[in-house]
Amino acid sequence: MLRHMILETAGIKGRDILVGSLGYPNTGKSSVINALAGKHKAGTSSISGYTKGVQLVNAGSRIMLLDTPGVIPFGEEDEYIQGILSVKDATHLKDPVGVAMKMIERFCAENKTALESFYHVTIMGQDSYDALLLIGRESNCLKKKGEVDDTRAAVRIINDWQKGLLVI
Ligand SMILES: Nc1nc2c(ncn2[C@@H]2O[C@H](COP(=O)(O)OP(=O)(O)OP(=O)(O)O)[C@@H](O)[C@H]2O)c(=O)[nH]1
Numbered sequence: 001m002l003r004h005m006i007l008e009t010a011g012i013k014g015r016d017i018l019v020g021s022l023g024y025p026n027t028g029k030s031s032v033i034n035a036l037a038g039k040h041k042a043g044t045s046s047i048s049g050y051t052k053g054v055q056l057v058n059a060g061s062r063i064m065l066l067d068t069p070g071v072i073p074f075g076e077e078d079e080y081i082q083g084i085l086s087v088k089d090a091t092h093l094k095d096p097v098g099v100a101m102k103m104i105e106r107f108c109a110e111n112k113t114a115l116e117s118f119y120h121v122t123i124m125g126q127d128s129y130d131a132l133l134l135i136g137r138e139s140n141c142l143k144k145k146g147e148v149d150d151t152r153a154a155v156r157i158i159n160d161w162q163k164g165l166l167v168i
C-alpha cells in the first residue's frame with residue numbers, strides 16, 4: 001500500500017523518486033524502510049537513537065528511501081511522552097522518578113490490577129511515589145542501608161514498560 005501511495009503521490013514516470021523519513025527515535029522508521037525494500041538494509045534496534053547517519057536504500061520501482069536518525073522537536077520536553085513512547089530509554093531521561101510516577105498514576109486509573117500482579121504488590125490509596133517505593137521494595141531495588149532506591153525502581157518500571165513486559 002505504501003509503495004502504491006508513494007508512486008501515486010510522486011506522479012512522475014521514468015524518474016527516480018526520493019523519499020525522506022522523519023520522526024521520533026525508535027518509532028520504526030528503519031523498519032518501515034526495510035519492509036518497503038523487502039530486505040533488511042537499514043539497521044534496526046530496540047534501543048533508541050540507533051540510526052546515526054543518513055542512508056540511501058533502493059526499494060525498487062525507482063524508489064529511493066532515505067533512512068535518517070530520529071529527532072525530537074526542539075523545545076519538546078515532555079519526558080512522560082518520551083518515556084512511554086520509548087523515544088528515550090530510562091537512562092537518558094532526566095527525571096525517571098517523575099516519569100515512573102505518572103506511569104503508575106495512569107495504571108492506577110486504567111488497569112491497577114495489571115501493575116499489581118506484575119510487581120506482586122497491592123496498592124491501596126497510596127500516592128504514586130509511595131506506590132513506587134512499594135514496587136521498589138518488592139523488586140529489591142534497595143540502597144546499602146536497606147532503603148528503597150527510587151531511581152532504580154523507576155528505571156525498572158520504565159524498562160519493563162519499554163520492553164513490552166509490563167502491559168496496561
Ligand atoms: N511492536 C512493534 N515493534 C516495531 C514495529 N516496527 C518496528 N518495531 C521495533 O521497534 C524498534 C525500533 O525500530 P527501528 O526501525 O530501529 O526504529 P527507528 O525509528 O529507525 O529508530 P532510530 O534509528 O533510533 O531513530 C525495533 O526493535 C523494531 O523491531 C512495529 O510495527 N511494531
Ligand SMILES: [Mg+2]
Nearest residue numbers: 029030050051
Ligand atoms: Mg533507525
